[in-house]
Amino acid sequence: MTFLVSPVANPGPTSPGPTLADFGHDPLWISIIKAVFLFVFLMVGVLMGVWTERKLISRMQHRYGPNRAGKFGLLQTVADGLKMGLKEDLMPRKVDKLLYFLAPVIIAVPAFLAFSVIPFGPVVSMFGVKTPLQLTDLPVAVLLILAMASIGVYGIVLAGWASRSPYAILGGLRSSAQVVSYEIAMGLSFVAVFLYAGTLSTSEIVAKQADGGSFALGSLNIPLPSWYAVLLIPSFLIYVLTMLGETNRVPFDLPEGEGELVGGFHTEYSSSLKFAMFMLAEYVNVFVVSGVATTLFLGGWRAPWPISLWDGANVGWWPMLWFFAKLVLLFCFFVWVRASLPRVRYDQLMHFGWKVLIPLNLAWILMVASFRALRVDNSPLVIVLMAIVVVGALGVYFRFDTVLQRRREQRAAQEAEEFDQLRDQPTAGGFPVPALDLPHYHGATTGLNRKEVPSA
């Protein structure tokens, strides 16, 4: 039996897309057009994103959400933005003036920069110039995105430190610890993609997802999925979790846990333009991580399956639409998560990041790397390896399951015993329950049997 994955012999009707060689030849004015487009896209995207989020989460919570300013409340964010711009810009007396002023800038600028390597589409003809729909690409484009994310954290920490307020500094410290931890898991979840794509350039990663190749099983050719989200599903799932952590969104929005830290790092930025910058950066960061998810895992600008049957789906300007649709869906996923999940506790967050996501990721990378290394040799060892991994994983699972089950039973027994002990000693108090013959029950409960239910 031959076990090999080979690229499909005859490529599709169109080439997989631009490669690194297509970049760096744009005339300056084309680059300026692209940069301005990106800026406008992100600014309008934030305006519409805030509106979409508020509207969507309202519908999920059986409310209407903003519906006063403009049709469907579409102008609500514009109105809020104008209000922020026109408000008095307060500078608290004790803050570190320079850093207090710089922090919103430091958080916002890298977020915009990261978008410059996200591919929007293939090579198109723009005013007679053939150019890819992407501002620029680098051999290390994905690393650039990670680098920008790690610069953005400075904005949060500096905002916390410069504010000279306990809430702000605690929020800033929490956030830096969180983002640094989740960045590791995020970086590791890219590794499998790099191993499969063989490149760190975003446009080439998209190109590599054009065709999944096929799996030759005897004479049968089974086409493999082309999206890395399917092919490398553990990486994708881990990335989805880390992107929530990286952008400080629910359920990982501890830096601004209202109940304990007021507004977290931006407590002292009373709703002025500086606060608007923080909001802007938060939403742009959400777009960046969604764009990265689209590019690395969801086939980038390439059309999803039923549409990709149409020959013109991946040429010209259409791919921008597919990219945008994927981006919007991912954004809606963020909103959905926010509407569904409660905030986790801080120790749970750190435990999850360090003790679950990172080891899982490392084990998965080890497996992918061995798989890649052995597959090159076309060796049947791959099957043996897969069998060992599957059996090993199942063994570990059953072992843990037995141990956990035993521990659970033990704990339940202990609790039941304790409960009995307390119930048998009403003089020692037992569990306090309100007296059921109080006058405001009007005798409704006196006839009932008092039955206590153990909390376990």
Add this chain to the structure above:
Amino acid sequence: MGETVTFWVLAVASVAAALGLVFSRKAVYSALMLGVVMLSLAVLYAVQDAPFLAAVQIIVYTGAVMMLFLFVLMLVGVDSSDSLVETLRGQRFWAFLAGLGFAVLLALGFGNVVFAAPTGLAAVNQAGNVPSLAEAIFTRYVFAFEVTSALLITAALGAMVLAHRERAEAKATQKDLSRARFVAFGETGANPASLPGPGTYARHNAIDMPALLPDGSISQLSVNRHLARHTEELLEERSGELDASETPVAEITEGENSK
């Protein structure tokens, strides 16, 4: 041309930042200046056709500077500045001498390399910057690479061992604490619930004002023990006020009860 302009802009920025790093009185500013120097270096690497090094420089050193920043916050305090008292005698002289020696060494060592034209860069980058770097690291320099990583792991492990303290018993969970509170309630009658708030009859909700019970007396539970002395003083003042201005609630209830 572009490279020269970038170099001179960044040279000024990074030397200024390096001087700021040395002369800044606030440790936090020093850490930030270090960050600026590292970023300038990263841009210089990028200009010199080493994009991978540039990206890694940013990722690694921004993280490192962030750690430095946090250590400053945790160890030195939020807004303390450096103490300028010299604890080592003659430190400045020896530091100056060592610095001068190092500068001469750098000038001599790198002078040869820098002023000779770079050779073979294009040939090395033929297969792409990242693959050729990977090849160099994992073939020719693999031993040095592995030794370095072993060193780093040893250092990290050492730090963990030094900082780790073994817990004598398992940490009590929320459930354990709650259970313990109720057991204590059963045994001694200690209040298992949260402490009372200001109460319905309160006229203040400041933290140093005790809660009033329905009979007008003070709930001792609501008094923060750290503020207790302060509260006693306040109460004395307040009782004076109350006597002078209005009838206390306690008197009314007592009166009604006595009738």
